[in-house]
Amino acid sequence: MIKKSPLILMVAFLFSVVLHLTLFGLWLRYKFPTPPKTDDVLLVQLQKQERPTPIERNQPQVATQDAPPAPTAEEWAFASQYTLKNSKGYRHAWGKQVRSMMGIAVEGPDQGQVRFRIEIAPNGSITSVETLWKTSDKAEALARKAIYSMPPPPPTPTGKPLIFEKTISFSPFANDDTPFYGDDCLPDPPFFTNPFAWDGKSPQKIKPSAPTEKLSPEALAECLKQLPRDSIESITAHNQRQLDQWRSGNLNRKK
Numbered sequence: 001m002i003k004k005s006p007l008i009l010m011v012a013f014l015f016s017v018v019l020h021l022t023l024f025g026l027w028l029r030y031k032f033p034t035p036p037k038t039d040d041v042l043l044v045q046l047q048k049q050e051r052p053t054p055i056e057r058n059q060p061q062v063a064t065q066d067a068p069p070a071p072t073a074e075e076w077a078f079a080s081q082y083t084l085k086n087s088k089g090y091r092h093a094w095g096k097q098v099r100s101m102m103g104i105a106v107e108g109p110d111q112g113q114v115r116f117r118i119e120i121a122p123n124g125s126i127t128s129v130e131t132l133w134k135t136s137d138k139a140e141a142l143a144r145k146a147i148y149s150m151p152p153p154p155p156t157p158t159g160k161p162l163i164f165e166k167t168i169s170f171s172p173f174a175n176d177d178t179p180f181y182g183d184d185c186l187p188d189p190p191f192f193t194n195p196f197a198w199d200g201k202s203p204q205k206i207k208p209s210a211p212t213e214k215l216s217p218e219a220l221a222e223c224l225k226q227l228p229r230d231s232i233e234s235i236t237a238h239n240q241r242q243l244d245q246w247r248s249g250n251l252n253r254k255k
Contacts, residue, residue, distance in 0.1 A: 063107040065172035070100040080154040084184040084226055086164055087157045092179050094120075094153060095166050101146035102139075105172045112136025114143050115167040122160055124153040132165065139170035176236070185223040187212050 071079070071093040082089035105111055112135035119127040129147055134140045156162045169177075190210045198204050215223060 063172040065105045065174065067100050067103050067105075068096055071096050076154055078228060079157070081157055082226055082228075083157045084181075084223065087162055088179055088181070088184065090153075090157055090162065091164050091166065092177070094118075095168060095177070097150050097153070098143055098146045099168055099170075101150060102142040102168070102170055105170050105174070107172050110136055110138035111171040112139045113167055113169050113171070114140040115165060116143070116147075117165050118163070120153075120156060120162040122156050124155050127161065136170060139168065142170065143168045181227050184227060185215065185220060187214055 075089075075093050075096075079087075079089035079093040114134040114136065115132045117128075117130040117132055119129075121127050126147060129144065131140060190212055193207065193209065195207045195209065197207070
């Protein structure tokens with residue numbers, strides 16, 4: 001037999017010991033893994049909290065609408081002299097001033113409309129404010145606060161008390177209500193009355209409708225002098241109101 005030197009036996013023995021210790025250490029690491037550090041766990045938790053959940057990512061955006069700018073000095077100057085259609089320009093400027101002071105309209109339970117019956121003294125001061133109906137308590141509260149804190153408007157165009165009804169829309173989906181003045185010199189259509197109405201006492205007869213009042217050429221010429229040049233915004237708003245009024249829900253219905 002070939003005898004091995006003591007040096008070779010010693011090297012082989014040490015190599016065997018190192019190999020077994022290495023394997024034993026790997027087995028211990030596999031069997032008893034080292035827990036992560038506290039700082040690492042806290043960092044992972046914070047990162048998970050910052051990530052938005054799928055529900056948050058899919059939430060719809062809330063619609064908003066900024067308040068319109070207050071009427072300019074030129075708008076008030078025109079409104080204070082426009083007497084047609086129950087001071088149409090003055091009524092619009094007044095409502096625009098109120099809405100401009102109500103702030104941003106946000107989609108949600110506070111959005112809605114409120115309709116007032118307003119009486120304004122000849123000097124422009126508020127005489128009475130009556131709520132006719134409302135769909136939002138918030139809209140009514142903001143509108144009333146604006147009405148009683150708005151800057152003093154100019155005197156009424158006719159020099160008489162101005163009485164009118166006005167709807168204030170506090171909604172992100174409200175349309176532009178810029179008035180259209182082009183038809184203001186046309187006579188108002190007569191109010192409908194039932195020609196067959198009978199009180200049960202007087203002789204029965206058909207009551208003819210009241211004829212439409214027409215302006216004389218001189219009065220028409222004087223009226224036309226007050227008409228302003230309608231803006232693109234007013235024409236667009238007028239067309240949109242006509243479309244909303246006469247559009248039928250039965251049209252373009254998918255079969």
